Amino acid sequence: MNLQEVKEILELMSSGNCTKQQEDTFMEWLSGADKSEFLTVLNWWEEMLEQRNDHGNADAGLISRIEDGLNHIETPVIPFQVKKQEPQRGNFKVVLAIAASLFMVLSAALFFYYTKSNTPVYNQISRSQILNDIKPGGNKAVLTLSDGTKVDLNNVHAGGVVANQSGIRIVKNRDGQLIYNIISNNEPNTAGLYNTIQTPLGGQYQVNLPDGSKVWLNAASSLRYPVNFDSDERRVELKGEGYFEVAKDKEKPFRVQTKNQVVEVLGTHFNINSYEEEDHTKTSLLEGSVRIRSLINKRTIVLVPGQQALLNDYTINVKEVDVNEVASWKDGYFVFNNESAATVMRKIARWYNLEVIYENNIGNIDFAGSVARYQNVSEIIKTLELTGLVHFKLEGRKLTVIAN
Incomplete structure (x- = not known):
């Protein structure tokens, strides 16, 4: 299947008229797509949704199958929940924001993660201990x-x-x-x-x-x-x-x-x-x-x-x-661009008024991704935990970061 045929199937997906056979064909193609093809499809999908101004037609089961098909991509993709009515971000486009509309359609974004060697980490996810919750700034x-x-x-x-x-x-x-x-x-x-x-x-x-x-x-x-x-x-x-x-x-x-x-x-x-x-x-x-x-x-x-x-x-x-990413905080987003875990946690600590302490060595962990600032801290740390790199313990305003 060539890219033009993929685009035609995406058009059907965006309108809710895609057949089961077409979905399966798309999933099979996706399993063998390289990174360039993957990013091309993400751009097409965003354009289609913007034209239709309708994010509600995609099937949740289809979204899940698409996510499962992405494991071969060089950088793994982790979905996470964000505020449904997001502030405007200006005119910049980051890959994770584009992918947001594809994989969670109604209320999601994506989180990419790397270690210093850019090697994906697939550790078993540990469940964070959240003894309370803290609202955003x-x-x-x-x-x-x-x-x-x-x-x-x-x-x-x-x-x-x-x-x-x-x-x-x-x-x-x-x-x-x-x-x-x-x-x-x-x-x-x-x-x-x-x-x-x-x-x-x-x-x-x-x-x-x-x-x-x-x-x-x-x-x-x-x-x-x-x-x-x-x-x-x-x-x-x-x-x-x-x-x-x-x-x-x-x-x-x-x-x-x-x-x-x-x-x-x-x-x-x-x-x-x-x-x-x-x-x-x-x-x-x-x-x-x-x-x-x-x-x-x-x-x-x-x-x-x-x-x-x-x-x-x-x-x-x-x-x-990408200076728009740098200034995205004023529009309601954290954007991490291959930043050390310590740098990421300082940004989070300032916004949620937290004291951060560390257990184990986090020096080899970098994060890259985007998440809305206007949600409780529990949602932020659950997102970071999905990487399998860290888990957390939140007690009062003390947040312990524990490397896996």
Whole structure:
């Protein structure tokens, strides 16, 4: 059977008109498909479902048989449940997201996994001990005003005024975003006035800065910024992780300062991960252009879209990445791209406010895959457990990771 014939059967599957004989023929072809053919079929399937806007016609038994037929693929495929109404992810496509619509159709995604040697692991799955469950993080933050007053934004109702400062009104809009508006007829006297917004473990928040720039803060992060950009630059200070959509202003460059670098832009979209516990500060560019200057070795580089700069105390390197995957956290997803188990667990710990400890050696384990952030932690750890590489014990907010 050639690919055109496979495509015709997929059309019948998507409409619910596939016969048992056609299903069997497809399964037989699938058992001998190589990786290139497999990915081609996944792309076709996604396109068909998008055109039909109907994910409900595929038979559950057929889905199960398709999964069973995938064991020969170089990287094993593990299905897992995700939230049925997923946030929009922008325009990027990862293989696991494409495969989601094929294998669980109504409410699933895929999880690929590797060890350091890229050798599939088929250990018997151990059942995790979940003595309680923990809900995902959400919009939580504290705003510190220029006079030191702290405002818990969770206690401000949507549409309410957070504060008034020297002709600047700060409001929390109905979408839960923080907005700065100039309300004085005269030029506000805001020189030297700074605000800081800080998210806790298990929190995130979006703030619209006085110049119209938008910043999304990930968990355990903070942003310090002037109440009004009234100097010849727009400078903010970031700790943790933030995604920036900078308003264009050729007269006032926008600069983001972290512990060890300054990123300068005129108007662009980029993501900075600068958690102190990570080995590198990672700056990923989605649109426009940015200039990065190391505060340690004074080296300067310029990124173009699709590039990521990795900076530590001694070096700065650039590599090509899928930057949409890097910024997927703000759209409600964890995306792991061949990341160490320790790195993966730090991301999970920040979002669910967990203390993570380890038993046995996890140093040779890498994960790659995608899972929705808006589900209880039990669903996340059950997914990771399906790899056969690890199992877990959750007691209170202490999560023990045990290598199999």
